[in-house]
Amino acid sequence: MKQQNSIPTSKVARATQFLKTGAKIGGNYLKYNVKKIMDPSMTRDELHQDNATDVYESLSELKGSALKVAQMLSMDRSVLPRQYVDKFQMSQYSAPPLSGPLVVKTFRGYFGKAPHELYDSFDINAINAASIGQVHEARKDGKRLAVKIQYPGVAESISSDLKMVKPLAVTLFGLNEKDVERYTEEVETKLLEETDYELELRRSVEISEACSHIEGLIFPKYYPQLSSKRILTMDWLEGLHLKDFLQTNPTQEARDRIGQLLWDFYDHQVHQLRQVHADPHPGNFLMRADGTMGVIDFGCVKVIPDYFYDNYFTLINPDTVDDDALIEKIFYNLEFLVKEDGPREKALFTDLFKQMIRLLGQPFASEEFDFGDHSYFDTVYAFADELAKVEEIRNSKVARGSKDGLYINRTYFGLYSMLNELGARVRTNRPEWLRSKKQEAQVS
Incomplete structure (x- = not known):
């Protein structure tokens, strides 16, 4: 490379x-x-x-x-x-990596030593390289380690x-300028956090311990004495990224098992911890044929404010969409609707966002959902295409949606996408209050 x-x-x-x-x-x-x-x-x-x-x-x-x-x-x-x-x-996970001399220079800047002086062995060639840092393989005291090094000048x-x-x-x-402004404000805040490897180390330990009860999830151990603000050392985890994993032709059982782990991992973080691993791309998960999965990279963590959690997830309950008064209140709270909207804009955006909620909340409306159903995703993408053509959205002078929704929406979109690629069928475990009372009444 x-x-x-x-x-x-x-x-x-x-x-x-x-x-x-x-x-x-x-x-x-x-x-x-x-x-x-x-x-x-x-x-x-x-x-x-x-x-x-x-x-x-x-x-x-x-x-x-x-x-x-x-x-x-x-x-x-x-x-x-x-x-x-x-x-x-x-x-x-495959951007061009830094050369060896730059890697050594980074280590000397933070530890006053070259990598080979800190570890028993250190591969100067990166195993993979992404947007903010790259990963090297090292060994110390008989342990195989992964060492993440941040690129120079990223934070600044x-x-x-x-x-x-x-x-x-x-x-x-062709994106809406106001939406991009809102987007970049939130992104800047999260990126500043993501470049702080000392913060990532603390969050990695905290969330790993809080999710350790989910059988089948594997988390690395982290080493503070071999870490700094721009360098992070952890155990090496075995496993394959999603694309490589699928090339091994895993059984449906293994794909379902990993899909369930992904769902349960995010369900527990969102509803119990109120903070979530908000970088759900395939490079952060290491999948295995036995249905277990390693989880890495807690640099991007979104803490979910209570006001946002209560409003956002109330929308997930299918009963909410039929309650016009409640929907209107939540839409204003979450800034889907704004006080500047006239009657026409209010009716238009209410209808569009109700359609979106019904569509994206569909997996929560059943006890089990088949994410391998491509027709569902074709419908989602078709709706998104139509949404992009709506003049009122493209020319809107205000950004729609709470900034706190950016990383939550991104998290669920990333989760749905991985589950779709896996072709996984999962039990959509969720808090009792998110279940439809109307559906339960019909069943009984």
Whole structure:
């Protein structure tokens, strides 16, 4: 794999990289328009592929928050064309790694020692590399360890990077500018937390211990004496990422077992801990043929405020959608509706968000749900496509939805996507108060 010997860390160097990317995108549009004149039937697929390649290569060199935003967008298939999703998914665990000299320099900066002075052995070549850091294999006292090293300059460049990513997201992906502003505010807060490996270590230990009762989940042990603000050492966990796991043709039983672990893991965090591992992409889960699964990377944790939890999950109960007064109250509380809305806007957004809730809450409406049912996901994506075409949404002067919903929605979307790829059938365990009283009455 190609290695990077340096990362642009100054604002000028990073801004220059964004400008170069913009120039390439402009060239792609020019090339597309010329070809379109020659062949009016030509689709935008080639344009999307060229732009996706150029944007990914540029962000991969920058690392950090710019690449992290690409990773997050790749999880939301309703936002981006397929070409972007496929390319950006590479940032989850296969971005170009740092070279050996940069790795040694990072260790000397935090420990005053090179890696080989801290561990019995240390593989200077990264095993995998993602948006904020890369992972190396090491050994000490007979234990196999995973060492996560943060890229230089990531934490310091978050704010300026997001300011440069915002116009790119608006123009290239056609996103609503107000929504992007709201999105980047919350993302900046979480990214600053995610670059603090000392905070990640504390959260990793806390949540791992709180979820240790879920049989089949495996968590690594963490080593504070071999960790710092930018370096994190933990036990090495065996297992395969989702794509590699599926290539082994696992049994339906194994896929269902892992799917159930994923569901129960998130159910316990959300409803019992009120904080959640909010980075549910395949790179953070290590799956095994026996149906057990390792969980890593607690850098991105969303603490769920009580007001948001109460309102948001009340919507999940199917009975709520039929209660117009309650729905209206919650929609205002969660900022789906705003006081500036006139009668027409209020009716339009109420109807759209009610449809969305019925659709996304469907797995909670039954005791068991087959996430391998592609027709359900086709309906979700079709609805998202239609939603993106609604002029009132695209031209809205206000952002819709509480900022606290950004990472919760992202978490559930990532969870649903993994369960869909697994083709898993799961028991949708949930608190009693989220169950429909009307459905129970009909059954009895």
